Amino acid sequence: MRIQTGAGLHGTRLSPLPLRMIEPQLDLASQGRARRTRIWELSNHLHCSIVGTCLSTAELRQVVAKTGPAADGSSEHDLHHRGVTLAGQRDGAAKLLHKALDRKHRAAIARFDKAGTVDEVRTEWREAVKRGDIPGGYWAAMTHPAASDALVREVFGEVHMLSHLVGAANRADIRKLAELEAENDRLRAKLARQQDQLRDGLTRRDARIQELNDLLARRIGEEAAAGQPDDASERAALEGLVASLEQRLRSEGNRRIAVEERLARRTEELAREREQHAASRHQEAVLREELEAIEPDIASQAAEGEASPASLAGLSLLYVGGRTDRLGHLRTLSEQRGVTFLHHDGGVDDRSGLLAGLVSRADVVMFPVDCVSHEAVTIVKRLCRQTAKRYVPLRSSGTSSYVAALARSAGERTDRHQASI
Incomplete structure (x- = not known):
């Protein structure tokens, strides 16, 4: 079953325009x-x-x-x-x-x-x-x-x-897939060892059985040629030994078959888990596309219920990383609330000095964890600690995460202002 969902937005709303071009028949x-x-x-x-x-x-x-x-x-x-x-x-x-x-x-x-x-x-x-x-x-x-x-x-x-459930299931699938792959590797290694041991044991036992059969045949021939009576007890002992070795050989063969059947079942289960994992990843990609398509409308409507833009007026905000095609929209949302929007692309090879300067100018630093390098995040956190600046990791580079963070910042500024009165 494919479930079309989003990436965890809270309070998602569709466009206020009519959703159908014909009037519903309510009764x-x-x-x-x-x-x-x-x-x-x-x-x-x-x-x-x-x-x-x-x-x-x-x-x-x-x-x-x-x-x-x-x-x-x-x-x-x-x-x-x-x-x-x-x-x-x-x-x-x-x-x-x-x-x-x-x-x-x-x-x-x-x-x-x-x-x-x-x-x-x-x-x-x-x-x-x-x-x-x-x-x-x-x-x-x-x-x-x-x-x-x-x-x-x-x-x-x-x-x-339902995306929340799908996301949790995807993470569980990834863990289970890793566990199955590790178990599959262990079973393959164990089967290889057992096959080597079985092959060596079969070779030794086959040689021993052949040796005993040859010995038994020679003894019978010698007794017949010499006209001596058969030693029934010795012959019975030899025949019993051969029968015992043949029984052990069958037991080892059965053990090998059981291990191979278990490995086949694990291999089939692993293949099914991989297929399910691939399907889940496809669902996630499709749902992310849907979310990106409706995010601008959602963010615009969410802004209607936010705290007054005045609560953010004068705030200097540095945004590190993110997607270039969304920066214009984020800048517009910020300026509508009186926020000075600064941006750094997260590159640290030749612009680390610029990053330090921007951090010193900012009141707060935000960065989307899904669209910024690990090295840039490390540098941002270090600079913020050195300059006593607050940093806010964002769940994603989407508009909704940014708008939600602005709303939280507005609330915090309002609380601090009221506490100082």
């Missing part, structure tokens, strides 16, 4: 059955999560292949982008995509068809979550004729918050 029981919403009638903000959550990569590739250039050589990221683009078109390509989603999730759609009000649609969504049918329930709820904008936002938010 189908009294108005009669209305048609379901088409994918191109939904807000563009929803297309990324629907395509990423409700279709597998293979299924999406089949749809895209029917609408344009061959998709066999496209990366999963490019394929997802093409699918999202198709969803917003009012043409045959968008209809193909809509039909593919209906065809895959027809069972979920049939369950949701029983719902006639917003509350009933919400109940069906809850049941779908309990069953673990997130993709089917998501598609059926988003396109249901009775689904209101409020319900669409609610369902989108719940799918978004």
